[in-house]
Amino acid sequence: MNQMPIQLVVRTYQFFCSIKLTVTLLLLLVADLSLGYICLQGKVSLFQPMNEVGLSQWLLTYARSQPLDSAWFLLLLPLLSLLGINTLCCTGEKLYHLVRSQHTRLPANRLWLTLSIHLMHLAMVLLLAGYLTSYTLSTIYPSITLTPGLPLTVPGSSLQVELLEMQMIPYSRNRLIPFLGRNIDVNAHLLFKDGKEQVHATLAMNRPVHIHGFSFFLQRFNPTRAGGMSPSQYIIFDIRRDPGVLPTFIAMGAFLTGLFGYLFFRHRTRKRLEL
Numbered sequence: 045m046n047q048m049p050i051q052l053v054v055r056t057y058q059f060f061c062s063i064k065l066t067v068t069l070l071l072l073l074v075a076d077l078s079l080g081y082i083c084l085q086g087k088v089s090l091f092q093p094m095n096e097v098g099l100s101q102w103l104l105t106y107a108r109s110q111p112l113d114s115a116w117f118l119l120l121l122p123l124l125s126l127l128g129i130n131t132l133c134c135t136g137e138k139l140y141h142l143v144r145s146q147h148t149r150l151p152a153n154r155l156w157l158t159l160s161i162h163l164m165h166l167a168m169v170l171l172l173a174g175y176l177t178s179y180t181l182s183t184i185y186p187s188i189t190l191t192p193g194l195p196l197t198v199p200g201s202s203l204q205v206e207l208l209e210m211q212m213i214p215y216s217r218n219r220l221i222p223f224l225g226r227n228i229d230v231n232a233h234l235l236f237k238d239g240k241e242q243v244h245a246t247l248a249m250n251r252p253v254h255i256h257g258f259s260f261f262l263q264r265f266n267p268t269r270a271g272g273m274s275p276s277q278y279i280i281f282d283i284r285r286d287p288g289v290l291p292t293f294i295a296m297g298a299f300l301t302g303l304f305g306y307l308f309f310r311h312r313t314r315k316r317l318e319l
Contacts, residue, residue, distance in 0.1 A: 178288030
């Protein structure tokens with residue numbers, strides 16, 4: 045009776061170590077993403093609120109209201125989870141055998157080449173985990189308005205932010221007539237205060253600000269046109285506290301390290317074989 049749980053764990057582990065499972069999951073992912081490409085046509089706006097409300101709230105609201113259009117995404121989540129577990133088990137199995145076979149004295153270039161490949165596999169799993177963490181555990185404060193001279197306190201903290209100045213960036217070309225005279229971006233100069241600490245930063249459309257664990261993302265600004273009907277100045281931004289940022293960047297660095305290691309030691313291994 046005591047061996048039953050152990051046998052179940054061993055069989056489960058062997059199941060996830062299967063290369064056949066890897067191939068099956070990859071084929072299912074290709075089919076699911078192909079379906080997703082079709083479903084996304086003209087319906088991208090269905091998934092945009094996920095950045096503001098998080099995955100769990102999005103599943104309970106937007107996905108629930110449009111189940112047919114979001115069905116491919118609901119299938120994508122378990123497929124990626126299974127692929128991540130499969131990758132971890134396969135990589136762990138290979139590393140275990142690699143350690144046990146060290147008595148065979150594998151050539152150094154070959155050893156580092158193999159380790160580089162496994163590092164890329166582990167980095168991909170960590171990258172998926174980082175993204176999942178970002179969309180499930182992040183604290184999001186959407187659509188916060190800030191005007192010059194009226195500081196506000198970031199929710200859940202003692203950090204204050206004040207808009208000091210807005211430098212408008214107008215459209216400077218003549219190719220798109222509807223954009224003539226419009227402001228296409230802004231450099232919003234912010235002052236952050238936390239006790240005696242003061243930090244200056246510049247927020248723009250594609251340049252978020254990261255400070256004290258919070259990330260500020262600019263969504264809209266005003267005025268959008270010089271001499272327009274609404275001359276008042278303000279910016280609207282989202283605030284995120286994202287615990288998935290650190291593992292995501294670590295995963296990117298690890299993947300690049302593994303990739304460069306693979307290319308370097310692959311070249312050295314080939315050169316050694318040619319000699």
